[in-house]
Amino acid sequence: MGSVSLEGATGPFNKVLKINIDKRLTFHAERENMSWRLAKSLVRLRDQVNLAAPNRSKVSDGSIGDQAHAARVSDHNPNAQGVVCAIDVTHDPIHGVDGKIFSRWLISDKRVKYVIFAGEIWKARTGKWEVYTGPNKHNHHVHVSVKAENGDEAQDWTGIGG
Numbered sequence: 153m154g155s156v157s158l159e160g161a162t163g164p165f166n167k168v169l170k171i172n173i174d175k176r177l178t179f180h181a182e183r184e185n186m187s188w189r190l191a192k193s194l195v196r197l198r199d200q201v202n203l204a205a206p207n208r209s210k211v212s213d214g215s216i217g218d219q220a221h222a223a224r225v226s227d228h229n230p231n232a233q234g235v236v237c238a239i240d241v242t243h244d245p246i247h248g249v250d251g252k253i254f255s256r257w258l259i260s261d262k263r264v265k266y267v268i269f270a271g272e273i274w275k276a277r278t279g280k281w282e283v284y285t286g287p288n289k290h291n292h293h294v295h296v297s298v299k300a301e302n303g304d305e306a307q308d309w310t311g312i313g314g
Protein backbone atom coordinates (compact mmCIF):
# COMPACT_ATOMS: atom_id res chain seq x y z
CA MET A 153 0.00 0.00 0.00
CA GLY A 154 3.01 2.30 0.47
CA SER A 155 2.79 5.51 2.38
CA VAL A 156 -0.58 7.14 2.60
CA SER A 157 -0.58 10.62 3.95
CA LEU A 158 -3.84 12.14 4.96
CA GLU A 159 -2.24 15.00 6.77
CA GLY A 160 -4.34 18.05 6.59
CA ALA A 161 -7.41 16.00 5.72
CA THR A 162 -10.57 17.51 7.03
CA GLY A 163 -14.23 16.69 7.11
CA PRO A 164 -16.12 13.56 8.17
CA PHE A 165 -15.38 11.59 4.99
CA ASN A 166 -11.63 11.92 5.40
CA LYS A 167 -11.85 10.90 9.02
CA VAL A 168 -13.60 7.65 8.11
CA LEU A 169 -11.11 7.03 5.33
CA LYS A 170 -8.20 7.46 7.72
CA ILE A 171 -9.67 5.05 10.25
CA ASN A 172 -10.19 2.43 7.54
CA ILE A 173 -6.65 2.77 6.26
CA ASP A 174 -5.25 2.47 9.79
CA LYS A 175 -7.27 -0.70 10.31
CA ARG A 176 -6.04 -2.24 7.08
CA LEU A 177 -2.41 -1.39 7.77
CA THR A 178 -2.67 -2.86 11.26
CA PHE A 179 -4.31 -5.99 9.85
CA HIS A 180 -1.54 -6.52 7.31
CA ALA A 181 1.22 -5.80 9.81
CA GLU A 182 -0.24 -8.29 12.25
CA ARG A 183 -0.49 -10.98 9.63
CA GLU A 184 3.02 -10.49 8.36
CA ASN A 185 4.58 -10.52 11.82
CA MET A 186 2.47 -13.30 13.20
CA SER A 187 4.37 -16.41 14.14
CA TRP A 188 2.38 -19.60 13.77
CA ARG A 189 2.77 -23.33 14.00
CA LEU A 190 0.79 -26.33 12.89
CA ALA A 191 -1.14 -28.26 15.57
CA LYS A 192 1.01 -31.16 16.77
CA SER A 193 -1.53 -33.83 15.81
CA LEU A 194 -1.38 -32.59 12.21
CA VAL A 195 2.42 -32.53 12.17
CA ARG A 196 2.26 -36.18 13.23
CA LEU A 197 -0.40 -37.00 10.63
CA ARG A 198 1.57 -35.37 7.83
CA ASP A 199 4.72 -37.26 8.86
CA GLN A 200 2.82 -40.55 8.90
CA VAL A 201 1.31 -39.90 5.47
CA ASN A 202 4.72 -38.99 4.04
CA LEU A 203 6.24 -42.16 5.48
CA ALA A 204 3.44 -44.36 4.18
CA ALA A 205 3.33 -42.72 0.75
CA PRO A 206 6.80 -41.27 0.08
CA ASN A 207 6.13 -40.61 -3.61
CA ARG A 208 2.77 -38.93 -3.13
CA SER A 209 1.99 -35.67 -4.90
CA LYS A 210 1.85 -32.57 -2.68
CA VAL A 211 0.45 -30.26 -5.31
CA SER A 212 -2.74 -29.56 -3.34
CA ASP A 213 -1.20 -29.79 0.12
CA GLY A 214 -1.53 -26.83 2.45
CA SER A 215 -1.47 -25.72 6.04
CA ILE A 216 -1.53 -21.98 6.71
CA GLY A 217 -4.19 -19.96 4.92
CA ASP A 218 -3.41 -17.92 1.86
CA GLN A 219 -4.47 -14.29 1.40
CA ALA A 220 -7.94 -15.36 0.29
CA HIS A 221 -8.43 -17.39 3.47
CA ALA A 222 -7.11 -14.55 5.63
CA ALA A 223 -10.22 -12.48 5.12
CA ARG A 224 -12.58 -15.12 6.48
CA VAL A 225 -12.76 -17.56 9.31
CA SER A 226 -10.81 -20.71 8.50
CA ASP A 227 -8.95 -23.34 10.47
CA HIS A 228 -6.09 -22.64 8.06
CA ASN A 229 -5.61 -19.30 9.79
CA PRO A 230 -3.75 -19.22 13.10
CA ASN A 231 -6.12 -19.13 16.09
CA ALA A 232 -5.62 -16.74 19.00
CA GLN A 233 -2.76 -18.95 20.24
CA GLY A 234 -1.03 -18.86 16.82
CA VAL A 235 -1.93 -22.48 16.07
CA VAL A 236 -3.14 -23.62 12.64
CA CYS A 237 -5.67 -26.42 13.11
CA ALA A 238 -6.14 -27.67 9.52
CA ILE A 239 -4.18 -29.24 6.69
CA ASP A 240 -4.96 -30.26 3.15
CA VAL A 241 -3.58 -33.56 1.89
CA THR A 242 -3.46 -34.12 -1.88
CA HIS A 243 -5.65 -36.87 -3.33
CA ASP A 244 -3.15 -39.09 -5.19
CA PRO A 245 -4.45 -42.67 -5.25
CA ILE A 246 -1.75 -43.89 -7.64
CA HIS A 247 0.92 -42.97 -5.10
CA GLY A 248 -0.84 -44.24 -2.00
CA VAL A 249 -3.20 -41.49 -0.85
CA ASP A 250 -6.74 -42.24 -1.93
CA GLY A 251 -8.83 -39.37 -0.62
CA LYS A 252 -11.92 -41.51 -0.17
CA ILE A 253 -10.12 -44.17 1.87
CA PHE A 254 -7.99 -41.63 3.74
CA SER A 255 -10.96 -39.43 4.68
CA ARG A 256 -12.87 -42.47 6.05
CA TRP A 257 -9.78 -43.60 7.96
CA LEU A 258 -9.36 -40.22 9.64
CA ILE A 259 -12.76 -39.79 11.22
CA SER A 260 -12.41 -42.45 13.89
CA ASP A 261 -9.87 -40.25 15.68
CA LYS A 262 -11.21 -38.16 18.53
CA ARG A 263 -9.02 -35.18 17.58
CA VAL A 264 -10.86 -34.60 14.31
CA LYS A 265 -13.30 -31.69 14.14
CA TYR A 266 -14.29 -32.14 10.50
CA VAL A 267 -13.09 -33.67 7.24
CA ILE A 268 -14.02 -32.63 3.70
CA PHE A 269 -13.53 -34.61 0.50
CA ALA A 270 -15.25 -34.83 -2.89
CA GLY A 271 -18.35 -32.86 -2.02
CA GLU A 272 -18.91 -34.45 1.38
CA ILE A 273 -18.19 -33.26 4.91
CA TRP A 274 -17.97 -35.29 8.11
CA LYS A 275 -18.39 -33.38 11.35
CA ALA A 276 -17.55 -34.69 14.81
CA ARG A 277 -20.58 -32.76 16.05
CA THR A 278 -23.00 -34.88 14.01
CA GLY A 279 -20.86 -37.99 13.50
CA LYS A 280 -21.95 -38.47 9.90
CA TRP A 281 -21.13 -37.62 6.28
CA GLU A 282 -23.26 -34.94 4.69
CA VAL A 283 -23.29 -33.08 1.38
CA TYR A 284 -20.75 -30.25 1.41
CA THR A 285 -22.18 -27.08 -0.08
CA GLY A 286 -19.07 -24.86 0.04
CA PRO A 287 -17.70 -23.25 -3.12
CA ASN A 288 -14.79 -25.71 -3.44
CA LYS A 289 -15.87 -29.35 -3.54
CA HIS A 290 -12.41 -30.56 -2.47
CA ASN A 291 -12.03 -33.05 -5.30
CA HIS A 292 -8.24 -32.76 -5.29
CA HIS A 293 -7.43 -32.82 -1.59
CA VAL A 294 -8.72 -33.97 1.76
CA HIS A 295 -9.22 -31.17 4.27
CA VAL A 296 -8.70 -32.16 7.91
CA SER A 297 -9.54 -29.85 10.81
CA VAL A 298 -8.68 -30.79 14.37
CA LYS A 299 -10.19 -29.45 17.57
CA ALA A 300 -8.35 -26.67 19.40
CA GLU A 301 -8.71 -28.48 22.73
CA ASN A 302 -6.88 -31.69 21.77
CA GLY A 303 -5.30 -30.87 18.43
CA ASP A 304 -1.89 -30.72 20.09
CA GLU A 305 -2.04 -34.36 21.20
CA ALA A 306 0.72 -35.87 19.08
CA GLN A 307 0.11 -39.62 19.32
CA ASP A 308 0.07 -41.75 16.17
CA TRP A 309 -3.01 -41.77 13.98
CA THR A 310 -4.24 -45.34 13.99
CA GLY A 311 -7.45 -45.18 12.00
CA ILE A 312 -9.18 -47.19 14.71
CA GLY A 313 -10.27 -44.50 17.12
CA GLY A 314 -8.04 -42.86 19.64
Ligand SMILES: [Zn+2]
Pocket residue numbers: 228238239240294295296
Ligand atom coordinates in the same frame (compact mmCIF):
# COMPACT_ATOMS: atom_id res chain seq x y z
ZN1 LIG B 1 -8.38 -26.98 3.61
